[in-house]
Structure formats: C-alpha cells, structure tokens
Amino acid sequence: MIIAAFVMLGWFLEIPILTRLNEAFPSMKFNTALSFFLMGLTMWFYQHRVRYLLVIIVCILGISSMFQSILGVDLFLEELFVEDFIENSGLMSSATAICFLLMSVGWIIRDSENRKTIQAAHLLFNTVSIISFLSLIGYTFGIETSDRLEFMSSMALHTSVLFIVISTGSLLPFVNVGISKIFIGANSGSKLAKKMYLLLILAVLFVGFGVVRLARAGLVSLEGSITLTGVLILVVSLIGVTLIAFQLFREEEVRTSLEHKLKRINTELETQVEKRTKELKETVDLLNRTNDSAKIGYWTLDVNTHEVSWSAVTRTIHEVDSSFVPDYSTGVQFYKSEKDKQDITNAVTKAANQGVSWDLELEIITAQGNVKWVRTIGFAEHDSAGNCVKIAGTFQDIHERKMAEIKLSEERQFLQLAIDTIPVNVYAKDLESRKTLVNKQELELLGVSNVEDVLGKNDFDLYPEESAKISRAEDLKVFETGESYESEETSIQFSDGRQEWFITSKIPFKDFQGVVKGLIGVSVNITERKKLEYKLQNYAILEAKAKEMEQLAYIASHDLKEPLLTVKAYISELFADFGHQLDGEARYFQKTIEKGIDRMQTLVDGLLDYSRASAREELKVINVRELLGEVCESLSQTIEASGAIIQKDFELPDIKCYPIKLRSLFQNLISNGIKYQDEQTPKIQVSAEQFDEYWQFCIADNGIGIESQYYDQIFSMFKRLHSRHEYEGTGIGLAQCQKIVEFHNGKIWVESVKGKGSNFYFTIAKDL
Amino acid sequence: MKKLDCILLVDDDEDCNFFHRRLIKKMGCAERIEEAKNGLEALELIKSERACPIDMILLDINMPVMDGWTFLAEYEKLPLEKRACIVVVMLTSSVNSDDVNHAHSQSVVSAFVNKYLDESRLRSLIESKF
Numbered sequence: 065m066i067i068a069a070f071v072m073l074g075w076f077l078e079i080p081i082l083t084r085l086n087e088a089f090p091s092m093k094f095n096t097a098l099s100f101f102l103m104g105l106t107m108w109f110y111q112h113r114v115r116y117l118l119v120i121i122v123c124i125l126g127i128s129s130m131f132q133s134i135l136g137v138d139l140f141l142e143e144l145f146v147e148d149f150i151e152n153s154g155l156m157s158s159a160t161a162i163c164f165l166l167m168s169v170g171w172i173i174r175d176s177e178n179r180k181t182i183q184a185a186h187l188l189f190n191t192v193s194i195i196s197f198l199s200l201i202g203y204t205f206g207i208e209t210s211d212r213l214e215f216m217s218s219m220a221l222h223t224s225v226l227f228i229v230i231s232t233g234s235l236l237p238f239v240n241v242g243i244s245k246i247f248i249g250a251n252s253g254s255k256l257a258k259k260m261y262l263l264l265i266l267a268v269l270f271v272g273f274g275v276v277r278l279a280r281a282g283l284v285s286l287e288g289s290i291t292l293t294g295v296l297i298l299v300v301s302l303i304g305v306t307l308i309a310f311q312l313f314r315e316e317e318v319r320t321s322l323e324h325k326l327k328r329i330n331t332e333l334e335t336q337v338e339k340r341t342k343e344l345k346e347t348v349d350l351l352n353r354t355n356d357s358a359k360i361g362y363w364t365l366d367v368n369t370h371e372v373s374w375s376a377v378t379r380t381i382h383e384v385d386s387s388f389v390p391d392y393s394t395g396v397q398f399y400k401s402e403k404d405k406q407d408i409t410n411a412v413t414k415a416a417n418q419g420v421s422w423d424l425e426l427e428i429i430t431a432q433g434n435v436k437w438v439r440t441i442g443f444a445e446h447d448s449a450g451n452c453v454k455i456a457g458t459f460q461d462i463h464e465r466k467m468a469e470i471k472l473s474e475e476r477q478f479l480q481l482a483i484d485t486i487p488v489n490v491y492a493k494d495l496e497s498r499k500t501l502v503n504k505q506e507l508e509l510l511g512v513s514n515v516e517d518v519l520g521k522n523d524f525d526l527y528p529e530e531s532a533k534i535s536r537a538e539d540l541k542v543f544e545t546g547e548s549y550e551s552e553e554t555s556i557q558f559s560d561g562r563q564e565w566f567i568t569s570k571i572p573f574k575d576f577q578g579v580v581k582g583l584i585g586v587s588v589n590i591t592e593r594k595k596l597e598y599k600l601q602n603y604a605i606l607e608a609k610a611k612e613m614e615q616l617a618y619i620a621s622h623d624l625k626e627p628l629l630t631v632k633a634y635i636s637e638l639f640a641d642f643g644h645q646l647d648g649e650a651r652y653f654q655k656t657i658e659k660g661i662d663r664m665q666t667l668v669d670g671l672l673d674y675s676r677a678s679a680r681e682e683l684k685v686i687n688v689r690e691l692l693g694e695v696c697e698s699l700s701q702t703i704e705a706s707g708a709i710i711q712k713d714f715e716l717p718d719i720k721c722y723p724i725k726l727r728s729l730f731q732n733l734i735s736n737g738i739k740y741q742d743e744q745t746p747k748i749q750v751s752a753e754q755f756d757e758y759w760q761f762c763i764a765d766n767g768i769g770i771e772s773q774y775y776d777q778i779f780s781m782f783k784r785l786h787s788r789h790e791y792e793g794t795g796i797g798l799a800q801c802q803k804i805v806e807f808h809n810g811k812i813w814v815e816s817v818k819g820k821g822s823n824f825y826f827t828i829a830k831d832l
Numbered sequence: 833m834k835k836l837d838c839i840l841l842v843d844d845d846e847d848c849n850f851f852h853r854r855l856i857k858k859m860g861c862a863e864r865i866e867e868a869k870n871g872l873e874a875l876e877l878i879k880s881e882r883a884c885p886i887d888m889i890l891l892d893i894n895m896p897v898m899d900g901w902t903f904l905a906e907y908e909k910l911p912l913e914k915r916a917c918i919v920v921v922m923l924t925s926s927v928n929s930d931d932v933n934h935a936h937s938q939s940v941v942s943a944f945v946n947k948y949l950d951e952s953r954l955r956s957l958i959e960s961k962f
Contacts, residue, residue: 622894625925626947630847633948637851 093157093220099125099164100226106171107233119168126164159199160220163192163227170234189231196227201269259308267300359461365392365442367416367452378459381438383430400427400435408440415444416452425462437466489566489587492573497522497539500582509564509589531556542570542583554587565594617675621668628668632661670796673728674803681722683832688716688761691723692750695730699738708738708746716752719759720832725804730763732797733824737765740791740822758810758827769818779812801826808832833955834962836887838864842874842903843892843923851948852890852923859951861958862887870895871903878907878914887962890923893931900924904938915940919961923947 099122106118170188173181200221271293279289355361361378365371370392379386382398392412399405404426411422421443428438442457483490483503492501502518510526512518523532534554542549549570557563566587573582639646639654646654692712696703703710730750737748749764770778770785777783779802782795805812809829816822839862841849853865866886868874875898878886893900900922907915921943922935935944942961945953 622926626845629925629947630845630851633851633950634847636950637854 093160095125095129096160096164096220096223100223100230103164103167103171103230107230116172119171122164123168123172126161126168129161130158130165159195160223163195166192167227167231167234174234189234192227192231196224196231199224200228201272256308256312260304263304264297264301267297267304271296271300361459362456363395363459364454364456365395365412366454374459381430381436381459381461382428383432383434388431398428398430400429404428411442412455415442415455419444419446419452421457425466436461437463489585489589491585492582493522493539493585494582495543495580497536499526505589506587527556528559538568538570539583542572543580546572546574546578546580548572553590563591564589565591614675617671621672621675624668624671625665628661628664632658632665635661667794667796670794670800674796674800681724683720684723685718685720686723686726687718688752691727692716692730695727695734699731699735702735702738706738706741706746708748710734711747711749713751716750717754717759719828720830721808721828722804725807726828729801729804729826732801733763736797736824737763737767737822739793740765740767740786742768755827757831758829760825760827762823762825764821764823766821769820769822770814770816771818772816775814775816778814833861833958835860836862836958836962838862838866838886840866840868840874840877840886840889842868842871842889842895842900844869844895845892848892848947855949855951855954859954861954869897871898871900871906873897874903875906875910878910878918881914886918888919888921888958890921893922893924893926901934904940908940919943921945921957921961923949 102118102122106115106122109115109118166188170185170192174185176182176185275284275289275293275296278284278292279286284292356377359377359381361381362375363378364373372390372392372395374382374390376386379388382388382390384390396405396408399408407424408426411424414420415422421441423439423441425437425439428436430436439460439462440457441460442455444452445454445456447453480501480503483501484505486503487505488503489506489509490501490503491499491506494500498520499518499522500520502515507513507515507518510518518526523535526532527535538549538552538554549568551567551569553565554568555563555565567590568585568587570583570585572580573584575581635654635657643651643654689712692710696710702708734748734750738746744766747766749762751762751764753760753762774785778785779798781799783799784793784795786793802812805826805828808827809832810827812824812826814822814824839856841852843849849867853867856862856865864885866877868877874889874891891900891903898906904920907920919942920940922941923945924931925947926932932944935941943957945957949957
C-alpha cells in the first residue's frame with residue numbers, strides 16, 4: 065500500500081524514479097498502483113464486507129485493461145487519472161492485468177465454505193506468484209524489455225515483487241490447503257519439497273544468470289549455453305537430491321527405531337496395567353475380607369436428602385436385616401446415651417458445614433437391644449463448587465477391644481490404688497531404667513505432684529548423679545542375671561543435702577517367654593530409723609568415752625590425792641612439832657609449800673568435778689528460774705563479798721535437762737562473771753530465747769572481756785588467759801561447761817568486747 | 833575423851849599408818865595400836881584376838897590382796913562376839929559420792945572420814961562414838 069501510494073505520488077508529481085526504479089525498466093502504471101492500493105486496503109479489511117467492493121473495482125480495472133490490450137479498443141481508462149509522461153501508453157501490461165484479474169477473483173472466492181472453491185482460489189494466487197516470478201527472472205537475467213515475452217513485457221520490477229508479496233500474504237490463512245501445505249508442514253515430504261524448491265529456484269537463477277553473462281560475452285555459443293545450462297542444473301539437482309536422500313534415510317532410520325521402542329514400551333505398559341489391575345483386585349478382596357473379619361462396615365449420608373446407605377457389615381453391627389431402611393435420624397437414635405447422640409450430631413454438622421472429619425468411639429444399642437462399642441469415622445465429600453454433598457465413613461464393632469481396654473484400665477486403677485495405699489515406695493522401670501509406674505510415696509519422695517513429670521524419665525533425670533549411677537548398676541545386674549536384688553540398704557543424697565535411706569528390693573519383670581522386660585522396685589524408707597540408729601550409736605560412743613573419762617579422772621584424782629594428802633599432813637605435823645625451831649625465812653618457805661599444796665588440791669578437786677560432769681544422770685524437766693535460785697544460794701558468799709547484782713529474765717522456761725550438770729554450768733558461768741572483774745560492781749544478766757529445736761541462754765557480764773582470738777581457746781582444758789596473781793582459776797571450769805553443753809546436744813560460744821564485758825551463749829536441745 | 837584399849841589401822845600405805853599411829857600416841861587416846869596391810873591381815877588379826885580387845889578399826893578402801901569392801905563383807909560373817917564392841921570407821925582419801933553412799937549403806941560402818949585426821953577431828957570422832 066505504501067509502495068502503491070509512492071508510485072501514485074510519483075505519477076502526480078511526475079517523478080520518474082518512483083514509477084520505474086531504473087531507466088531501463090518499464091514503469092508501474094498509475095492504474096497498477098491504484099489497484100495495488102486497493103488490494104492493500106482489501107488485505108487491511110480482510111474480514112470486513114468492504115473488501116468485496118474493493119476487489120470488484122480491481123477486477124473491473126483488470127478486465128478493462130485486458131480488453132483494451134487484446135481487442136485494441138481504447139476505453140480511455142489508462143489515462144483517466146494522470147497522463148503518462150514516460151511511455152506512449154499509460155496502459156498497464158497485459159500480464160499485470162491478468163494478475164489483478166486472477167487475484168481479485170481469488171479474493172472473491174477465498175472465504176468460501178467449500179473446500180474445492182478454496183483450492184481454486186489457491187490455484188489463482190499461485191498462478192499470480194508464478195507469473196510475477198517469471199517477470200522477476202527476466203530482471204535477474206538482465207534481459208532487455210524488448211527481448212521478453214510480449215505478454216509480460218512491461219511488468220514493472222516492483223509490480224512483480226508486490227504480486228509475490230500479496231499472493232503469498234493472501235495464502236497465509238490457508239496453510240493447510242493445497243500446495244502451501246507442502247511447504248509449511250514438518251513431515252519428510254515437506255522437508256524435501258522446501259529444500260528442492262529452494263535449490264532448484266536458486267540453481268535456475270544463478271546458472272541462468274551465469275550462462276547469459278557468458279553468452280553475452282561471446283564465450284559460448286547459443287547452443288553451447290543451452291547445453292551448459294541443462295548440464296549444470298542437472299548436476300546441482302543430482303547433488304541436492306543425493307544429500308537430501310541421505311538425510312531422509314537417516315531420519316527414517318531414527319523414526320523406525322523410535323517406533324520400535326514405542327511399541328515395546330506399549331507392550332510393557334499393557335503388561336504392567338494388567339498386573340496392577342490384578343494386584344488391585346487382590347488388594348480390594350483382601351480389604352473386604354479384612355473389613356469383614358475386623359467388623360468394619362461402610363455408610364454414606366446424602367447431606368441434602370438425608371438418605372443413608374449402610375453396607376452389609378454396618379447392618380450386621382446394628383443387628384438389622386436387609387429390609388431395614390436407615391435414615392439420618394434413625395441412625396442417630398441407635399446411640400445409647402444422650403451425650404453420644406449429641407456428639408455424633410455435632411460431628412455430622414461440623415463435617416457438613418466445615419468439612420471436618422471425625423473419629424469417635426461411642427456406644428450404640430442394636431435393634432436386638434445389645435449394647436456395643438463402635439468406632440465411627442466420617443469425612444465430607446464436596447462437589448466441584450466446594451459444597452458438601454455427601455458424608456461417608458466407616459463403622460466398626462470395637463466392643464471386645466473396648467471392654468478389654470476398660471477392664472485393663474480398671475485393673476490398673478485398682479493396682480494404682482493398692483500401691484498408693486501401702487506406705488512403701490513402689491515403682492516399675494523398663495530396660496532403660498525409665499520409670500513406667502510410680503506410687504504416691506515415690507512421688508512424694510521426689511517432691512513431684514504430677515505423675516506425668518516422672519513417667520518415662522530415668523534415675524539420671526530424677527536423682528543426683530552419684531545415686532543414679534549406683535541405682536542404674538543395680539538395675540543392670542537384675543536385667544543381666546534375671547535375679548532379684550533383695551533387701552539391700554541404699555541411700556539417695558539429694559542436691560538440697562537431704563539424705564534418704566531405703567531398704568530396696570528390685571524384682572525382674574519377665575514376659576510369658578521369660579525374657580526380662582523391666583523390673584519392679586520396692587523401697588522402704590528407713591531414714592528415720594537410720595537417724596535413730598546413728599543417734600544411738602553416737603550416744604553409745606559418747607557414753608563409753610564419758611565412762612572412760614570418768615574412770616581416768618577418778619583414778620588420776622584419787623592417786624594424785626593420796627600423796628598430796630600425805631605431804632600436806634606431814635608438812636602440817638612438821639611445822640606443828642618443829643616450827644618453833646625455825647627462823648623467819650623457813651616460815652616463808654612453809655607458807656609457800658602450803659599454798660602450793662592447797663592449789664594442787666583445788667586442781668585435783670576440779671578434775672574430780674570434771675569427771676563428775678560425765679556421770680550418768682536422769683533427764684528431768686526443771687524450771688530454769690528455780691535452778692538459778694539454787695545457784696545463787698550456793699554462790700551467796702561470793703555474791704555478798706563482791707556485791708554482785710544477778711538479774712534473771714522474768715520469763716525463764718521449763719526445760720528438759722540433766723539438772724546437776726546444768727546447775728554446775730550456770731554456777732561456773734556466773735562465778736566467772738563475778739570473778740573476772742575490774743574494780744567495779746559485777747552485774748550479771750541471764751536471759752533465754754526459744755528457737756525451733758533448742759533453747760538459747762545468755763549470761764552477760766560487765767567484766768574485763770575477752771579478745772576475739774581467744775574465743776575458742778578458753779573452752780580448752782587447763783587453758784588460762786590470766787596469771788594466778790591476777791585471777792585465781794584452774795582452767796577446768798569452761799572445759800567442764802563445754803562438756804555439759806555437749807551432753808545437752810548444744811553448743812557454747814562467747815561474744816565479747818574487751819573492757820566492756822562478755823556474753824556467754826549456750827544452747828540446750830529440746831529433743832533430748 | 834575416853835581412852836580406848838586398842839585401835840586397828842588397816843591400810844597398805846605405811847606413811848599413813850605411821851602418821852596416824854604417831855597422832856594417836858601423841859594424843860594418848862589408845863593403850864594399844866595394831867596395824868594390818870590389807871583386809872585379809874585385819875581379819876586374821878581379829879580372829880586371833882581373844883574376847884574383843886579392839887575398840888575401833890580405821891579402814892581404807894583401796895588395798896591390795898583384800899580391799900575395804902571385801903573386808904566388810906567377810907567381817908559381817910564373823911561371829912557376833914568377835915565384833916560386838918568394834919566401831920568401824922572408813923578412813924579414805926576418796927571424795928567419790930559413790931563410795932560415800934556405799935559406805936553409808938553398810939550397817940557395820942559407823943562413820944566415813946577423809947584422810948588425814950588431825951587432832952581435832954580424831955577427838956571429835958572418838959567423843960561421838962564412845
């Protein structure tokens with residue numbers, strides 16, 4: 065269309081180059097250009113009705129031009145629009161006219177329903193292509209316009225090209241029709257055609273061009289050139305055919321092998337399908353048999369109509385005969401309790417509305433009045449729009465299994481109740497020493513309230529590592545030997561420092577084949593007994609030691625005392641009888657000796673007192689305030705002499721103690737408070753404080769105090785902080801106090817500020 | 833103070849016997865002073881005496897061969913005429929309350945005194961018993 069427009073423009077504006085391209089070539093006539101323009105419009109509107117009008121105009125133009133050139137009748141059409149300024153005649157060539165005629169007829173019949181008609185249109189288009197091709201060859205070979213066939217002498221170059229383009233374009237919608245099918249197709253025939261056509265066309269073009277050039281140059285004669293042309297085309301054709309034949313042969317081979325392969329695969333596939341079908345049938349048979357023996361039936365429920373269908377097994381489970389017609393509401397009524405009815409109704413509603421499937425174990429009453437446990441499974445089926453149309457599922461008689469389960473559960477509850485009731489730790493373990501059963505006592509021991517926190521855990525999870533190792537070793541021994549581990553004393557040291565003692569037996573648990581599957585452990589908590597034992601043992605040791613000490617002190621003091629008394633008596637007699645013979649210095653000696661002897665006697669008496677602190681005595685409940693009264697009475701001389709003030713807490717308790725020892729304890733501490741004084745008046749405060757497990761007493765004085773480095777030493781035997789010159793003392797008193805406190809399962813200590821006074825504390829256990 | 837006929841000192845400690853013999857002699861409170869080193873010797877001595885010449889026995893507890901307690905047990909078995917007029921006094925250095933209590937539980941023991949006696953204590957002892 066654009067080229068046509070340019071040519072028309074060329075005619076109007078009289079620009080020769082646009083009409084003929086080359087001076088030697090014939091020009092495209094205005095009518096030709098107009099016709100092309102119209103053809104272009106036709107192709108533009110290839111679906112619109114206007115195309116028929118356009119082609120009819122082209123047809124008339126073509127026919128009129130034909131008439132003019134064949135009959136020589138001048139219809140004055142040729143220069144109707146513009147005057148030809150190049151050649152004499154503005155008439156389009158007869159070849160061009162025929163082409164337009166054929167093409168326009170082709171376009172008129174091209175959209176016919178009839179296949180034959182379409183093929184005819186094809187033929188017309190192809191003829192146009194051939195005519196224009198011939199014209200093109202003329203140009204290619206460079207043949208002068210005058211040398212060409214008269215018929216197509218003045219078809220312009222661009223006219224030829226446009227005809228080829230338009231005819232090919234017109235054929236495009238019909239690739240499957242006529243000759244074009246051969247070129248477009250992908251089979252071997254098409255390949256051959258495409259290659260051969262191209263080869264032959266090119267061969268003719270090139271050979272023709274070459275031979276024409278040679279003939280013109282006078283190198284070959286006319287006869288020679290014809291022969292040369294024929295031979296060359298033949299050679300090229302032979303080579304081409306051979307190559308193509310080889311290629312086709314190879315492709316054929318590949319195709320054949322592929323066909324074989326395909327055939328084989330097909331055969332295999334068939335065999336497999338057959339096999340699978342058989343297997344499927346067997347599986348379905350097996351499933352049916354299994355379902356029958358497992359008492360599994362099927363059912364469906366139409367959500368819209370509420371129609372229900374039951375399989376034979378489902379009917380058998382309900383104990384109804386084949387004449388029974390179930391529906392949704394009768395189906396629900398079979399369930400035993402109102403709760404079960406509600407549950408199944410809810411499940412169906414949920415499946416229908418939300419597509420949720422269910423799996424429930426419920427009780428039904430059959431048509432025969434028998435109660436049965438059933439398992440019902442249901443799932444919704446949806447149509448393509450996603451609406452639930454059907455609910456289907458299985459229905460299984462699980463009565464026996466359920467009853468066994470219930471019985472087992474009841475037995476287990478009974479067992480649990482039984483083992484929870486006995487005051488012994490009971491547990492079972494599997495081969496990995498994981499707890500599979502524990503009773504209440506065991507839970508309490510572990511300080512756990514929920515049994516789930518213990519089950520499945522091993523000793524390493526539950527007990528400190530050391531205890532767990534020992535326990536695991538015991539377990540392994542039982543598993544390996546298959547023999548019980550009986551009545552052994554074991555202990556568990558918990559991380560909080562608590563130690564629990566047990567007498568443990570571990571009995572292997574075997575299955576019916578005698579293979580050890582785990583063990584049952586029974587532990588009696590003997591911690592209290594063990595504590596008592598330990599206490600008794602301690603007490604026995606203490607008592608033996610005390611006895612020994614008492615013996616030692618007694619003998620020592622007795623044996624010491626005899627020679628001492630002898631010396632004292634003799635010295636006394638010596639000075640009584642012979643004193644008058646001695647001078648003043650000898651008198652001083654006498655006094656020194658007597659003082660030494662007195663001190664020695666005090667020490668020996670102190671030792672005796674100390675040994676007496678270990679003496680056996682009955683426990684008694686006494687009032688501490690009264691006891692202090694007695695102490696003050698026996699210290700009355702010392703108290704009066706020093707002017708000491710003794711203050712007793714008004715609230716002093718009644719306590720269980722060894723009274724003679726306790727009196728000695730208070731007496732020692734109070735007399736110390738009075739003795740170790742500077743110049744001031746001694747002031748002693750006695751108080752008591754109650755704790756959970758003991759009483760704590762405090763004897764506070766306003767004396768000279770003790771430096772902190774001596775806090776421990778002062779309770780040692782014969783330990784004295786002061787010279788005799790300052791304070792009289794044996795170094796036994798506080799050691800004796802410590803001994804007495806120990807007898808009362810207590811402790812004694814001092815807190816003091818040097819120069820301000822000391823607080824002596826001691827405790828007396830309540831549980832004596 | 834009455835002057836006694838005979839005082840028997842029963843003690844393995846010679847120093848002690850010497851001291852008390854000297855004290856008794858010095859105070860002149862007995863005609864005769866006999867000594868025994870242990871309970872057995874004391875028993876022999878009492879048996880060998882005619883009639884009952886011994887007024888007072890000063891008896892120690894801890895002695896070899898036969899101690900004071902065994903002597904007392906044997907002494908009680910003697911015929912009454914052999915011991916009718918004898919005053920038994922425990923003379924010991926022990927201050928053990930067990931010993932004191934034991935001594936008081938023995939009917940034949942008249943007194944329990946600690947060693948050594950001096951003039952005043954011996955005088956008051958004799959005056960209280962005779």
